[in-house]
Amino acid sequence: MLTIGIKKHQVTSHFALSNIQIKVKSGEIYALIGKSGSGKSTIAKLLVGLSIDSEYSIKINSKELNDGLDRLIPQFKQAGYVPQTLHLKPHHTVYNYAQVLFQYLPNNQQDTIITKYLKQFYLIKQKDTKVASLSGGERQKLALLEAISQPISYLVLDEPFSQLDTEQKLEFSQIIASVVAERAIPCVLISHDLTDILQLSQSVGIMEKGKLVFQGSWDKFKNSPNAVVIRLKQAILSWDDQMKGLINNLR
Numbered sequence: 001m002l003t004i005g006i007k008k009h010q011v012t013s014h015f016a017l018s019n020i021q022i023k024v025k026s027g028e029i030y031a032l033i034g035k036s037g038s039g040k041s042t043i044a045k046l047l048v049g050l051s052i053d054s055e056y057s058i059k060i061n062s063k064e065l066n067d068g069l070d071r072l073i074p075q076f077k078q079a080g081y082v083p084q085t086l087h088l089k090p091h092h093t094v095y096n097y098a099q100v101l102f103q104y105l106p107n108n109q110q111d112t113i114i115t116k117y118l119k120q121f122y123l124i125k126q127k128d129t130k131v132a133s134l135s136g137g138e139r140q141k142l143a144l145l146e147a148i149s150q151p152i153s154y155l156v157l158d159e160p161f162s163q164l165d166t167e168q169k170l171e172f173s174q175i176i177a178s179v180v181a182e183r184a185i186p187c188v189l190i191s192h193d194l195t196d197i198l199q200l201s202q203s204v205g206i207m208e209k210g211k212l213v214f215q216g217s218w219d220k221f222k223n224s225p226n227a228v229v230i231r232l233k234q235a236i237l238s239w240d241d242q243m244k245g246l247i248n249n250l251r
């Protein structure tokens with residue numbers, strides 16, 4: 001279980017996160033959505049130790065990380081993180097990249113494990129391709145493989161779908177779901193598009209201007225009288241109608 005509590009985190013004079021409480025169960029995906037600038041990435045950075053502000057608390061599998069010292073290196077190594085902007089070393093082939101990631105394994109197991117992951121991540125055909133030549137979607141998959149290559153206690157994915165087309169989104173959703181279920185880890189998935197995460201996540205949190213204005217299961221979302229939820233539901237329904245219209249025109 002990942003438990004996050006933020007009393008206040010002042011980012012700039014005009015922006016702060018305040019009063020945020022989130023719990024994510026192991027094996028579940030918690031989708032964090034909200035408009036640009038609402039504070040989603042700021043939460044992601046706090047979660048992976050890129051800020052050690054003492055005004056927030058974090059508990060990972062019942063271990064509370066109280067102060068800056070607690071948070072300094074070891075615990076945050078338990079975080080698997082795919083940032084919004086990827087920084088992958090460009091010169092390796094995909095296979096060599098994976099060899100570096102899994103070099104801690106005994107030599108006689110490396111090839112089996114790497115091949116298993118490259119198949120699971122649909123990267124096996126690209127195994128001899130240099131990272132610099134990969135497509136945006138393939139780079140996302142390699143970044144996810146990097147994030148889970150070490151034993152981790154939780155996973156944070158910041159806008160993993162933003163560079164992907166519809167088919168790639170479906171494939172990548174399936175990979176994320178299988179990794180989270182297999183590892184039985186909690187996952188916080190940030191997205192600005194509700195439709196990307198509807199099928200994938202078990203619960204959702206909506207950020208607005210640094211505050212969590214709604215959170216809960218999709219059932220709770222469906223029946224909520226919250227004005228922000230109603231606005232989002234109307235947007236999805238209208239999008240759905242437009243898509244149906246377009247598809248009917250194609251038939």
Ligand SMILES: Nc1ncnc2c1ncn2[C@@H]1O[C@H](COP(=O)(O)OP(=O)(O)OP(=O)(O)O)[C@@H](O)[C@H]1O
Pocket residue numbers: 011012015034035036037038039040041042043192
């Ligand atoms: N290092 C920083 N220096 C100055 N301002 C920052 C910094 N990091 C974040 N901010 C500000 O904090 C606010 C929240 O930013 P954040 O990146 O968390 O939003 P977001 O919801 O992830 O947006 P997006 O969907 O566009 O990525 C914004 O107003 C942003 O400009």
